[in-house]
Amino acid sequence: SSLLSEPSRVPRIWQRPFWRAASRPPASMVLDESFIQKCREAFNTFDQDGSGTIDTQEMKLLLEAIGEAPSEEELFRFMADVDEDGTGEIEFAEFLRAFEKQRGGAQELENELDTIDAFVALGGGADKSGFVDTNRLVSVVKDEFGMTLKIERLIEELDKDKDGKLNFLEFAALFV
Numbered sequence: 054s055s056l057l058s059e060p061s062r063v064p065r066i067w068q069r070p071f072w073r074a075a076s077r078p079p080a081s082m083v084l085d086e087s088f089i090q091k092c093r094e095a096f097n098t099f100d101q102d103g104s105g106t107i108d109t110q111e112m113k114l115l116l117e118a119i120g121e122a123p124s125e126e127e128l129f130r131f132m133a134d135v136d137e138d139g140t141g142e143i144e145f146a147e148f149l150r151a152f153e154k155q156r157g158g159a160q161e162l163e164n165e166l167d168t169i170d171a172f173v174a175l176g177g178g179a180d181k182s183g184f185v186d187t188n189r190l191v192s193v194v195k196d197e198f199g200m201t202l203k204i205e206r207l208i209e210e211l212d213k214d215k216d217g218k219l220n221f222l223e224f225a226a227l228f229v
Contacts, residue, residue, distance in 0.1 A: 107142065112131070171224075
């Protein structure tokens with residue numbers, strides 16, 4: 054049975070072309086207007102004194118509102134991480150960058166999980182052990198996707214230890 058004949062088994066990474074993964078914008082992605090507006094509304098809600106900044110006490114209320122219960126040390130560390138200019142308060146631009154960074158991290162995790170799904174579908178282990186069945190990879194790329202790239206040569210380039218097999222790190226380099 055074909056990998057593609059069972060839609061629930063098709064890893065998401067295989068549902069997008071290889072070249073899209075390679076040309077994906079970096080984590081400093083452009084945020085859409087509606088996301089920026091939602092961030093502005095959240096920021097203004099917790100900027101209780103209308104100063105245009107969120108201080109430590111206001112940040113504590115914000116974090117508690119989203120279900121976090123930070124210790125004083127965690128709160129201090131969080132503020133220090135987000136407060137790029139060291140004023141002790143968070144301006145909207147810093148607030149927005151913190152959310153953008155968090156969103157980028159979530160995307161990286163999703164991409165990692167997609168790569169693991171594809172690795173498993175091609176014979177590797179879910180714990181990143183084992184190897185890709187290179188014959189299966191060639192078949193998927195050429196027969197199921199109809200791509201004309203020279204996959205054999207690409208596999209040879211990716212196989213850094215020249216053992217004729219692709220381990221997880223070698224396989225994952227296909228999507229970087």
